[in-house]
Amino acid sequence: MSFGRPKEHIHPDAKKAWRIKGGIALFIELLFVVGYFILARFVDVFPMFVLFILLGLTALAGVVQIVIIPAVRMIYWGYDIREDEIDIQYGLIVFKRSLIPMTKVQHVDTEHGPILRLFSLATLSISTAGTTHKIPALRQETAQALRAKISNLALVSDEDV
Amino acid sequence: MQRQHPAAILALGVETFKNLGFAIVLGGIAGIGSFDLFRGVLIIAGIIIAVALLSLLIGLWSWAFFRYQYESDALHTISGAFLKKRRHIKSERVQTVNREAGVILRALKLTSIRIETAGGLQEAELYVRALRKEEAAAIEETLKGDVVSEDSAPDTVYQADTQRLFIAGATSGGSGFVALIGLAVIGQLIAMIPDDMMERVASWVLAGGVLIILALTISYLFSSWLISLVRYLIRYAFFTVTRENDEIHISHGLIVKRKLSLKLHRVQAVKVVEGLIRQPFSLATVEVEAAGGSAYESSQKFVLFPLLKRDQIGAHLDRILPEFNVDAEITPVPRRALTRYMIRGCGWFVLLTPLFYFVPETLFLLVLLPVFIVFSVLRFRDAGHALHDDLLISQFRYFARTRAYTFKRHIQALEWHRNILQRFRKLASLQSTVLSAPEKAAFKVKDISEEDVWALYKWYSRS
Structure with missing residues (x-):
């Protein structure tokens, strides 16, 4: 790491949520493979051997989506909410780090989709006048608390725009 | 309550016609290409007349149902035929007042006035299309309250003389755009020319060989350049920047007179843009990113100085935005x-x-x-950044070399991106986002060295 990593990690259950998402993606990919199988069965133009290539690729994608990506994501996700700024980083292949001063925060939202709710997790979304930043998969209580904390801090420090 | 000057009917009619008619007529030309020439022209003429009548009707409608009134510190309007919409704008909320007058309005000694309030992002809060000039001045005066006082006369900061304007137009690089539009129009026209005529022309051109084709191409490019020059001259004629207390006024235009006002505290960033043709002559354009304002303003782009010698920029900035006049050595991106x-x-x-x-x-x-x-x-050579106290200077190029100056307090968020290949070379891309009407502007410098990124992080961090 080139610069100090933000000290907070997101909730470990996020890994489970991401695995489920990966599983759903795998299911959709399998549907395509089945579609190709039906096509190849009835139309001569589509050769059968491609089916095996597709199956192999899908299996590989499954491993990547369900095992590797959630684990790697977990390692690289980090955030830090300090008195006067928010520090967020994520990603291995595409790494991104953002620094948002408290004074620029316009509003904070929490949102949770069906999968996140399964693990009582929530995504915290922080908006400035020009940008939006997300911290995924925090424990719902943590997200609520952070939302309150950030709104308070953002209120206190009020520079000009 | 009073209505606008009846010229507003014509003004809105023309505007509607331009928006609506252009598309319809272009579509018409494309569709009619298959008919013979005479019937085609007839049908197009019919469409134009119908659209013109419809536009005038729309103009009449909106004129009839729009009334306004101004008092010492507020402006009231009522609009709408069935749903009456009332608006009251108080002087203390007024952000900018802009005036614009096209040919028709100027011939009748009229002008239009646009009043923007803070936070109005989508449309002008209030737009009176046609009223007498004196009345517009009176409204501007009342809405600005006591700000307009006689304690300081407007100070002219920049005035584009004919020579400067001419050079600016000649080097604007707008000719490529004109050439493309021209090609599209010619393509449509060719579809309308009868086949036998087309064949004769084609055989004539082909007989002449390479020379004719070359001559045609060169004259086509030259005329696109000429058209773009004329367009530029018409748009930016009489370009003047004046300063009055904490407000700058930019006015320009030969046919359509535009007058933009900008309060200095709205300035979020200053951009020095050196176009491809201008850079060798060390010429540059200075633009401004401003917060607030409306979509209308952003479509206008705040050109502060259309053309300056590079070494004159500092002196000119000193008179409006001295804090941006900083000479800092740009740290280029590393060789790797x-x-x-x-x-x-x-x-x-x-x-x-x-x-x-x-x-x-x-x-x-x-x-x-x-x-x-x-x-x-x-x-690669032009990418870089510099820090000068609280000022961040980002320099980057796509076609034109752009140098953006922005203060720490105006940056909404500072971000770094790094893909896995950049990671191996210890590089990262920097992005700073500032407010700019109607939304934001982002300045990106790709492949800064990691040590510099870390320094930028510390510079921007408040803890």
Whole structure:
């Protein structure tokens, strides 16, 4: 790491949520493979051997989506909410780090989709006048608390725009 | 409550016609190409007349149902036929007052006035299309309250003389755009020309050989350049920037007179843009990113100084925005970034290899490779940043070299991106976002060295 990593990690259950998402993606990919199988069965133009290539690729994608990506994501996700700024980083292949001063925060939202709710997790979304930043998969209580904390801090420090 | 001057009917009519008619007529031309010439012209004329009548009707409608009134510190309007919409604008909420007058309005000694309030992002809060000039001045005066006082006369900061304007227009680089539009129009016209005539012209051109084609191309390019020059001159004629207390007024235009006002505290960033043709002559344009305002304003782009010698920029900025007049040494991106700039700019040529292999005739595309190499090197050479106290200077190039100056307090968020290849070379791309009407502007410098990124992080961090 080139610069100090933000000290907070997101909730470990996020890994489970991401695995489920990966599983759903795998299911959709399998549907395509089945579609190709039906096509190849009835139309001569589509050769059968491609089916095996597709199956192999899908299996590989499954491993990547369900095992590797959630684990790697977990390692690289980090955030830090300090008195006067928010520090967020994520990603291995595409790494991104953002620094948002408290004074620029316009509003904070929490949102949770069906999968996140399964693990009582929530995504915290922080908006400035020009940008939006997300911290995924925090424990719902943590997200609520952070939302309150950030709104308070953002209120206190009020520079000009 | 009073109505606008009846010229508003015409003004809105013309505006509607321009928005609506252009598309319909273009569509019409495209569709009618299959008919013979006479019937085609007849149908197009019919469409134009119908659209013109409809536009005038729309103008009449909105004029009839719009009334306004102004008092000492507020402006009231009522609009709408069935749903009456009332608006009250108080003087203390007024952000800017802009005036604009086209040919019709100027002939009748009228003007239009646009009043923007803070936070109105979508449309002008209030737009009176036609009223007497004196009345507009009176409204501006009342809405601005006591700000407009006689304690300081407006100070002229910049005035574009004919020579300067001419050079600016000649080097604006707008001719490419004109040439493309021209090609589109010509393409449509060709569809309308009868086949036998087309054949005769084609055989004549082909008989003349390369020379004729070359001459035609050159004269086409020259006339596009001439048109773009004239367009520029019309748009930016009489370009004047004046300063009055904490407000700058920019006015320009030969046919349509535009007058923009900008409170200085709205300035979020200053951009020095050196176009491809201008840079060799050390000429530059200075633009401003401003917060607030409306979509209308952003479509206008705040050009502060259309053309200046590079060494005059500082002196001019000193009179309006002295805090932006900073001479700082740009830290270029490290040498190891060159490979990445080359890959980004020319890498996609590799993707063309199968094409070259299967269709050898396309090999002539390789002629373009040197152009892309030159651009990649230029982008690499010009990319960089500098820090000067609280000021961040980002320099980058796509075609024009742009240097953006912005203060720490105006940056909404500072972000770094790094893909896995940049990671190996210890590089990262920097992005700073500032407010700019109607939403935001982002300045991006690619492949800064990691040590510099860390320094920028510390510079921006408040803890």
